[in-house]
Ligand SMILES: [Zn+2]
């Protein structure tokens with residue numbers, strides 16, 4: 355029995371926009387440095403990737419999989435798109451069940467071409483859920499709130515998406531733009547377990563594990579994962595860790611092209627046309643959730659704490675005032691911290707600040723501020739990530755909160771106004 359940090363959703367290099375470094379030996383090594391214990395196998399239904407998985411992953415004991423160096427455990431996983439353009443996350447018992455599932459959907463999708471890591475399946479979510487269930491797998495909505503390819507982009511509840519299979523759906527993935535407080539504002543969501551995953555497209559630890567779920571399991575495999583997700587009263591989901599939703603790309607309602615912010619009312623009045631550049635305005639997750647909320651965020655008894663995280667490399671970048679996160683200086687310093695404290699998660703959350711100071715006092719100060727919660731955000735929207743602003747005191751933090759919130763309200767009002775006059 356143990357508690358495992360699990361990042362159960364990412365993509366292989368045969369999905370579009372994914373780093374070619376996204377290979378099992380690199381994922382295993384990097385996610386271990388991050389402090390993860392279990393990863394998803396990603397894109398299980400894509401032929402070339404499946405072959406890579408078979409060559410690089412071994413079954414260490416019954417139903418438990420690891421890379422050849424046994425640095426990391428892996429659970430069979432794939433994301434698919436159904437005929438309603440919704441993304442679903444699927445977990446499977448083993449390689450054989452992935453092959454059987456793929457055969458059962460033969461003719462409904464292109465699986466093996468490049469770019470088909472996340473296959474587009476010409477079946478309903480209900481039909482796919484049935485096939486997944488037939489091979490002993492489990493399924494739930496991926497990034498349930500994003501304005502593209504999600505349940506709440508197209509429907510008002512999770513249940514209605516899956517038809518007769520609705521009762522078998524036990525979990526949903528929150529996605530980068532939502533947290534537990536947001537998700538539990540919608541009454542129907544309070545029945546589901548929430549998982550937080552990185553959906554990463556590169557193996558570097560400021561992406562991989564930027565969101566993860568801490569799960570209590572006897573052993574790090576599919577069987578125990580299924581048990582943890584299905585029996586919510588046993589409270590096996592111990593902790594959700596993720597970005598602050600304001601850091602998500604679709605937090606606020608904003609223009610897709612120039613990122614100008616809008617209030618929901620103005621966006622509707624303007625027919626979703628940006629007054630600044632005539633681009634189209636995308637409804638933000640915050641506004642979408644408020645539309646469906648019963649007015650408050652009520653957590654069910656089994657819901658664990660949600661811990662906000664900022665990747666250590668991003669904190670170092672801010673502390674050292676360096677432009678890029680991939681620079682030698684940031685990466686070198688990151689490596690120093692990880693070498694000293696074993697994993698990024700350890701350095702970020704558990705190690706004493708005095709010890710961090712010995713590596714670098716400026717970075718230690720920012721990690722301390724992060725632990726104290728003095729982090730505010732320039733919120734994301736329209737496809738643009740938000741940015742953390744790490745303050746040095748409670749006082750400065752409160753000042754920043756007021757300043758940034760006021761700024762956003764003014765921007766929304768001015769962008770909305772302009773449109774009204776010009777159109
Ligand atoms: Zn997706």
Ligand SMILES: [Zn+2]
Pocket residue numbers: 609610611612613614628629630631632633634
């Ligand atoms: Zn615009």
